[in-house]
Amino acid sequence: MQIVVKDLNYTYSARTPFERHALKGVNLTIEEGDFLGIIGHTGSGKSTFIMHLNGLYKLQSGEIDVFDIKLVPDKKKKSDLRRLRGTVGMVFQYPEYQLFEDTVAKDVAFGPKNMGLDKDEVDRRVKRAIELVGLDYDEIKDRAPFELSGGQKRRVAIAGIIAMQPKVLILDEPTAGLDPYGKEQILSLITHLKKECSPTVIVISHDVDEITRFANRIVVFNDGKIMFDLPMNELFRHADELHSVGLEIPRAVRIAKMLKDRGIELEGDIVSLDDLLRAIVAAYNKKHIDKTVEENINFNAFDFGVPGACGREEGER
């Protein structure tokens, strides 16, 4: 099972003075089980691209095949949009703004109900979804979404998508507007959801550091085209090119590069802060190998206090 995108083009407001060519021949294959990170500037086409995966934009030219659901620009052939939307779950930026029902349970039930499931199945899914996002079902199900805290609202909104049990989960800037603690929680939630519910996850983010923490593959959009499509650990080799199009380089890569410039070579592909720590400890140990064994530092004994670097436990505030 794959998502295959072939030669995708998209133009906004075609044939008017506001015409903008947002996607220029994008080709991409996403494997089942991928944890894909997408980065790029505003206007690089990344949002337009993911909208297509859910059939939210009509295909102008090209071909999309999502787990054997085919999308073509042909108007006569109707694509199975309902099945597609049950397969690909899409969490928009600030998803809490789309809550509308008077109780949390009803809001979460909106998606599965639209899929045409019977009531028992809907209830079962709502309960499981709310529990999956780490909320207490019995406590929260009858509360109004508008009286919840920001972080809770976002969880409820994500639960609304999870309740459709999508095989692919797409999140657009899932941590936007949250404080560091809230960010941490949403990030570990995403990892949790990938394990428990949606094996394929695509995340758009501005924050490269965030993406390096979990994605195994990274796609960089620039000017409507795919600039890089790499396994995460190779990204650092292109640090200069990323910098040249104005994208941020992961912090760990930046530090590794600075150390290298000062003559300290670290081994391995350093992308995340975890990698960096490991490499620095390894380099330290190597340098002091002649000395007594006790002086060697054991990486696992460390907690540098870098958020998430050593897998801090998740919990409610």
Added chain:
Amino acid sequence: MRDVSFGQYYPTGSVVHRLDPRAKVVFSILFMVTIFFVSSYAGYAVVALFLLTVCFASKIPVKNVIKSVKAILFIMLFTAIINIFFYDSGRVLFEWWKIKITLGGIDFAIKMALRISLLVMGTSMLSFTTTPMELTDAIESLLKPLKYIKVPVHDIALIMSIALRFIPGLMDETDKIMMAQKARGAEIDTGGLVKKVKAMLPVLIPLFVSAIRRADELADALDARCYNATDRRTKMKVLRLTWKDLVAFLFVAVFVALIFLDKYLLVGADKYIVEFFTGLAA
């Protein structure tokens, strides 16, 4: 981000676009008044020529200008048909029961249709070449004299410009929320009327919530900057009439003069033209 602008504004950066918006508003009013004084086909030809010149000068495709009539096509056809059937003057061409088609009726119907369509095309030239913001500025400036009878002109203008400023944002928001609910399987544009209205709720509720939130935030932002609408406020872009506006005014004046000349001095140039051609033939 979809179309950032709304309405009909069509940027070409032409000289018409760069005219003082106040002048353009005044010209539009002059045009609207004048078109009701047109009495002959020759007069309509002058109006058409005037519009074509403006169109050419503003670099707006004629196609777009003609398209603006589409919105009132029904009203136009309706009045034309009513006029043809019930306007009674001149030679009778066809008669049945109470319906009488006369030469005068057809003449009147054609003139009426011409009048309505030219009126719409002329006023849409204003919205093609002027941004909504420029329009509010112009209206504020033109309404200034009303200040002396205690009309809060600046407040009205502020309300207008805030309303205008919110429209693209709200459209964007509607779009986003619609997408989000569609992604959750909502079928927004299918089904009967009741079903459609019901399907709009998941869009409308979040939209209202966000509109109220935005309004609240904007009010706070205005308060935080001690905003008040006093006379001492200055503008970043001060409107100034230039020689361009004078040239445009002369052009419009010639147009208006021609129409009035036709109506009051010649009392319709058509008969002279007809005479001229029959004379040629004879």
